Amino acid sequence: MSAPGPAPDRAVSGPRTGSPKTAPLHVETPTRRTPGADNEAVQPQANTAPVRPLLKWTGGKRQLLPVLSEHYPAAFTRYVEPFLGSGAVFFDLLNAGRLAHCSIELADVNPDLIGCYSTLRDRTEEVISELASLEREHRADGAACYYKVRDERFNPQRATLMAEVGPALAAMLIFLNRTGFNGLFRVNRRGAFNVPAGRYTDPRICDASHLRAVAAALGRTGVSLVLRGFEATLADTRAGDFVYCDPPYAPLSRTSSFAQYTAGGFTTVDQERLRKAVLAACVRGARVVVSNSSAPEILDAYEAADARRAGLVVRRVPARRAINSRASARGPVDELIISNVARTALETVRPRMAKLGGRSPRGRRLAQA
Numbered sequence: 001m002s003a004p005g006p007a008p009d010r011a012v013s014g015p016r017t018g019s020p021k022t023a024p025l026h027v028e029t030p031t032r033r034t035p036g037a038d039n040e041a042v043q044p045q046a047n048t049a050p051v052r053p054l055l056k057w058t059g060g061k062r063q064l065l066p067v068l069s070e071h072y073p074a075a076f077t078r079y080v081e082p083f084l085g086s087g088a089v090f091f092d093l094l095n096a097g098r099l100a101h102c103s104i105e106l107a108d109v110n111p112d113l114i115g116c117y118s119t120l121r122d123r124t125e126e127v128i129s130e131l132a133s134l135e136r137e138h139r140a141d142g143a144a145c146y147y148k149v150r151d152e153r154f155n156p157q158r159a160t161l162m163a164e165v166g167p168a169l170a171a172m173l174i175f176l177n178r179t180g181f182n183g184l185f186r187v188n189r190r191g192a193f194n195v196p197a198g199r200y201t202d203p204r205i206c207d208a209s210h211l212r213a214v215a216a217a218l219g220r221t222g223v224s225l226v227l228r229g230f231e232a233t234l235a236d237t238r239a240g241d242f243v244y245c246d247p248p249y250a251p252l253s254r255t256s257s258f259a260q261y262t263a264g265g266f267t268t269v270d271q272e273r274l275r276k277a278v279l280a281a282c283v284r285g286a287r288v289v290v291s292n293s294s295a296p297e298i299l300d301a302y303e304a305a306d307a308r309r310a311g312l313v314v315r316r317v318p319a320r321r322a323i324n325s326r327a328s329a330r331g332p333v334d335e336l337i338i339s340n341v342a343r344t345a346l347e348t349v350r351p352r353m354a355k356l357g358g359r360s361p362r363g364r365r366l367a368q369a
């Protein structure tokens with residue numbers, strides 16, 4: 001697994017061909033949509049049990065799904081997620097059977113994350129076996145085991161392996177996610193993972209059937225896992241695509257937001273680069289949904305004339321987030337959903353929304369947004 005930092009463009013997709021002992025990162029060009037062919041190959045998921053995301057992830061969108069799903073376009077042939085994290089929206093679409101005829105591109109700049117997903121996909125049983133062994137160690141040693149794994153195995157291995165993720169390292173990431181504080185993934189300026197142990201009495205560390213279900217979801221024909229920055233992912237989007245962008249949020253105050261997913265963080269300059277890339281994708285005809293904080297600069301940026309010309313509409317939605325460790329600071333806050341999905345398309349997907357608008361104050365607010 002490479003040390004965190006700017007990621008090269010790297011697609012990790014396709015068949016399970018990792019060498020048995022070393023790097024399972026299968027490097028090839030991203031899956032390209034061939035009209036008809038890819039779409040026919042992807043199997044519908046509607047009748048199978050829902051698949052939960054593999055990881056807890058700061059900024060994960062599970063709580064926001066009821067509102068976000070109102071913004072899914074009625075029809076699309078490719079789904080693109082440039083800031084994958086735990087992939088809450090990907091799994092939601094999958095569980096709803098909305099990806100049955102789509103090709104899918106899941107991207108993130110975090111090599112630990114993409115490496116973990118691709119290794120789980122390609123070497124599922126080996127990851128399960130490693131994780132089961134970590135679970136036994138943790139039962140015996142608790143927090144002491146957490147720090148031993150983090151400092152003596154995980155950080156040294158990911159610093160030296162460079163782009164190679166074996167089952168042991170993938171299992172360690174899942175283990176640290178299940179047993180670390182709030183499931184946080186945070187690195188210091190040198191790129192070392194530095195999250196303290198969480199306080200769990202009996203955490204479920206190795207759930208083999210869940211791990212197999214996630215591996216199967218990621219291994220479906222037409223799914224590409226790609227290690228790369230958002231600009232390269234967005235540059236490739238076009239009409240027929242549904243693009244969901246969930247970047248690290250712009251801070252509401254100097255201390256409020258978390259952006260240390262990578263050593264470099266996500267700066268104001270990155271937010272502006274994202275805005276430009278989103279506008280260009282809209283102009284090319286992609287359907288785009290962006291979530292972000294309600295920081296004034298984000299509101300201004302997406303309410304500017306060029307954003308409106310590109311068809312983007314800003315909606316303010318209440319959301320409860322749990323980034324702050326102090327329970328008192330986790331109150332409800334507004335977030336923004338910025339989208340060019342046309343109102344008529346929303347009503348086609350959610351005809352009940354229009355009715356709701358007449359009944360509850362929240363429904364009325366959303367319907368009027």
Ligand SMILES: C[S@@+](CC[C@H](N)C(=O)[O-])C[C@H]1O[C@@H](n2cnc3c(N)ncnc32)[C@H](O)[C@@H]1O
Nearest residue numbers: 059060061083085086087088109229230246261
């Ligand atoms: C808010 S989280 C996404 C959460 C996700 N929607 C979920 O439900 O878990 C933001 C993600 O953006 C990724 N990221 C940060 N900078 C990035 C960049 N320049 N390009 C692509 N991804 C980036 C982080 O690694 C992190 O996984």
